[in-house]
Amino acid sequence: MTDPEIDYRAVYNKLPAGIALLTPDLLFADANEAYLVLSGHHLGDLLGKYIFDVFPDSPKRAHTANGPTTLGASLEHVLATGERDSLALQRYDVERSDRPGTYEERYWSTINTPILDSDGEVVLIVHRVEEVTAFMRTRSGGHGDSSLQAEVYMRARELQEINERMRKAHAREREVALTLQAALLPAPSPVGHRAAVRYQPAVSALNVCGDWYDLVDLPGDRIAIAVGDVVGHGLTAACVMGQLRSALSAAARVTSGPAEALNALGLYARSVEGAESTTVVKAFIDWTARTITYSNAGHPPAALLHLDGTVEFLDGATDPPLGARPQHEDRPEAGVGFNPGSTLVLYTDGLIERRREDIDVGLARLAATLHRHPLADPETLADLLLTELIPPTGSTDDTALVVLRL
Template sequence: MTDPEIDYRAVYNRLPAGIALLTPELCYADANEAYLLLAGRPLRDLVGKYIFDAFPDSPQRAHTVNGPTTLGASLRHVLDTRERDSLALQRYDVERPDRPGTYEERYWSTINTPILDSAGEVVLIAHRVEEVTAFMQTKGEGAPNNRLQAEVYMRARELQEINERMRAAHAREREVALTLQSALLPAPRPVGHRAAVRYQPAVSALNVCGDWYDLVDLPDDRTAVAVGDVVGHGLTAACVMGQLRSALSAASRVTDGPADALNVLGLYARSVEGAESTTVVKAFIDWSGRTITYSNAGHPPAALLHPDGTVEFLDQATDPPLGARPHHQSRPQASVGFTAGSTLVLYTDGLIERRREDIDVGLARLASTLSRNPRSDPDTLADTLLAELIPPTGATDDTALVVLRL
């Protein structure tokens, strides 16, 4: 006996809760029968339409924290975080189909859930709504008659306001942290040789400012380059990042190679709160000898793009992140030769990692993009990497990138 085939379309249409499917651009893709009944519109009038064009709130409430303001923040939060968001009970007035310009006071319980593809990216949002207007029995501006209903309503409004304040606080912290990050990172200019650097913030306010890059001209026709990633986000990560970047930059000037520089950084990091588990890759480039000597502390491997389009990942001197061992140990280093016209690429995990995806998939994606662009200049290649490897909706982690023509 075989299991009966389930008609999921029929189940979707018969669900008692109203559910609409929204695209990442917040346009209607579909809606079930319960949602269309609540909306008072046929499906053909909704598909392809921006949700807030289809359902604007009452113009009389434009000066308040109205329905579109709250719902829009929730939907953007779902797109940014890939996490479900439940809204507190909210008022969202609806225009009467039979009387254009006349809005009815309506109250809703709303849950927005991301639908992800195999790469962990949001392809749809399940926008579930249940109307609770009948339970409110309002009189005046949102003041329920029933005492218990009023208490529930007030608590819901308080939770909504707390949620909005937290989002505003996160947005302010993001702005301050990004300003600090910009001040701490060196200016994006060539250092001795042709180089391009990029810093791409995460789309989420909570996932920025742990990444850094550094380029240092050294005596004897050498250049030191590094990229690192602090565990943590926001202002705290930006401050830790600034300390570690400065320490490594200084160590590069007084040590013989990348392993010694990371040894110094590792000892210093043990005294910096929040520096544990930081990852970093450091390389010394000898232009005269055409060699790259590198050491890696738990970071994604640097990529060496040869002029013929082949890509070599520098993964022969990999060690745990800073502070991962209970006691300090010296780090390894390795060397590799290069030919003129090669390109060295250092980056942080925001460029390659995706949720629920093996890192090898991201590395293969990077190698594929590099191999198609062996002759691109550093600035063009840096822009190409960000355009092709960062999802259209933005990365969930920030990205630092250095592209150096050898």
């Protein structure tokens, strides 16, 4: 006996909850029958239309945390994180089709769920809505149910207010953390050598300020360069990042090579709360000898872009992150030569990693982008890497990047 074929389109149309499918640009791609009934629209009225053009909230609520504000924040969160988001019961007034300009007070329960492609990117949002207006309104002669409905409404409003306060608190923390981050990450200053640096914060207010870069001029026509990533986010991560960056910058000036500098940093990190599992890659460039000496503490490998477009990942001295071992052990060190005009690229995982994707896929994507631009100057190449590798909706992790012309 064969299993019967399921007509998923028929199931979709008969679901009791209203469901619309939205593109990443928040345009309607489809809607089931229940959604059309709730919205009072035909499918042809919706397809290809921006959701908030079809459903504006009442102009009288424009200066409040109105429906489009709350729903828009939820949809942007889904796009940025690839995670489902459920809203508290909310008021979202709807314009009457028979009386344009007149808005009815309506209440909704909403869940937004992402549909991801093989790369982990959001390709559709399942926008599920149920109307609870009848339940929320206080009805006269309701045999005692008015107080219950009023209580539910009050709790829903409290949840909305809590969410709004949390959003504002996160936004303030993000602003302070980014200000601190900017103060701790100066522009490159190695005289006579071309470098471009970038710091791009995550789209989430909480996922910022754990990444850093550093460039240090050394005696003997040498330069030390580093990129690191602190586990954690926000102000705490920014403070830890500042301590580790400063310590490694100082260590580079008094040690003979990158492994010795990371040894000193690893010992110092044991006394810094929150520094555990920090990853960092450190490289010393000797312009006279045309060599790169490097050591890597659990970080994505630096990429050496040759003039012919080939890309070499510097993975010959890879070791665990800071604090990963119970006892201190000396770090390994490796070296490679370079030709003038080659380019060295150091970066953090926000540039290459995607949720539910093997890191080798991200490294291959980076190599392909570098291969296409072997002669680009550092500033141009830094911009190209961010544009081509970070999703249009932004990354859920922050990104630090250093591009150095050798």
